[in-house]
Amino acid sequence: MTAPLRTRRDELTRIALELLEAEGPEAVSTRRVAAAYGASTMAVYSEFGSLGGLVASVVDAGFGLLAAEMATVPSTGDPVADLVQLGERYRSFAHEHPHLYRVIYAVSPLAGHRRDGAELMQGAEAFEVMHAVVRRAYRDGRLSVGTPYAAALQLWISWHGLVVAELAGYVDAMPAPPEPLVASWMRALAVGLGDDAEAAARSIPFTA
Template structure:
């Protein structure tokens, strides 16, 4: 009987194999549900042995946990590509677009990241959720700069960041699920929602229009449509 935890020297671990196993497991889960998530199927698609799952993750629960961490590591990497400029509102718009692009490029990881998949033997812990909370700090810092620049009214930048996250996350769920109704596409929805949010936190309509236009010119250069696997994630505190 295979032990749930196998200790192997770190020198024998291949990071490329680790990332491949994470992507394959997440795709099987997204396409076929929890019943498809088995060491046999994952190993077969990766062209390796079932032992590789235990070597890299210790257990199937460990593999699912790594999907969560990898998903947020890729989001953090996407955010890090957004250039900090003297127009923090444009920066905020590009961050929201980066969030959307990351979700689309990694849709197989997306449901797992937020606990949208119920898997036997695994549930998100507070440490797991910390990966998501950490990525929000980039948006909080941007909201702080918007307030300090006089673009947003005085207020709580953490609350502003949550508002931006909630609105963008909701749009992404509808976008990935194919629920938007033509001719209302996701880009149009994003621009409209963001415009309303920016006005709601105190920005001027003319200034918002200028920042939105600037952000559109930057999106293709600062946001990748697809991302290679990130370096192994570490817990952020």
Template structure:
């Protein structure tokens, strides 16, 4: 009672967004046209323009939907006494989200590696400052603040640490999705994990402690992943 139904006017935008997400996963960004989105949602083409104004606005809403899902996944990650563990579990969670729908990931971060459609530059800039993005990113900056406050690394501005971490994690994800690590049997273990260790050491952590934390993070991620997957499918 009182919940919004996908068939009510209030539920139509969410219905269109989910249809777009599905099209991205199945066919890629070339499928994102008003007619195909409306058809996938079982609605008329005019409904797309009525609720969003056009495809660029729909695309922005879809990107925000992706960041909302990422923030929800981040919120399911346990906060421990080891902020290095927490940060690497967040990195692995972000990687999983990207691999589940690479085209949605491209859209969220303004990439066009496999895309034939790309949002306007103004949409790309604004998406990095949307409330949905900020809510997800807060989990990263909070974990970086815990790391700095722990005294385990040299004093750094948490927002700078977060930006550096965000850069290396998404650099890895982008290259992995582009199949640049195909020669590795275990790209996470051979590339992402050592890079995380090097990042922590560069901030002032000891290599031994950083390695222990990253190995613990992998084990923790494996233990909590069923819950994360269940939450994503809800």
């Protein structure tokens, strides 16, 4: 089956994404994107309406890549263990695409455009991948405190905080904890959300 032809919007987004990944958010501008496409800046504005429109398209593409990566984590009979693997895949994505990660989560502005308000909800698709596994943990009786949505939010905030601290170099600069960092706090979070301590230890071994 023939792949669909890329539109001008697709191409401009791809160029901006490649500039971001290769050189960082400061490298992306309407001028550079248009020049790489072989047109004037009017091509960008006529396609997206504004710089913010181009940024939103890049962010959509970035979250699509993240959601697709997280969706590759296989589902097993242990939803708590699956949540750890899901978080590790999320963490790996951030380390493999640090510039993109910072932009999609509004840690860094892209081309000087800082997103706010409703724009920050663009990551709902990626969040839903984690939320679905959390719901399974509640259905299976592993987690029980609060609601699945609140638990998924706590889980995402925990992984996001770790990733931002790692990307900034804070984690490497601090003395190593006596127990594996991720496994120990994931066990604590699971138990805090209602999991049995022994079950959490089996699902999240310190060797993981």
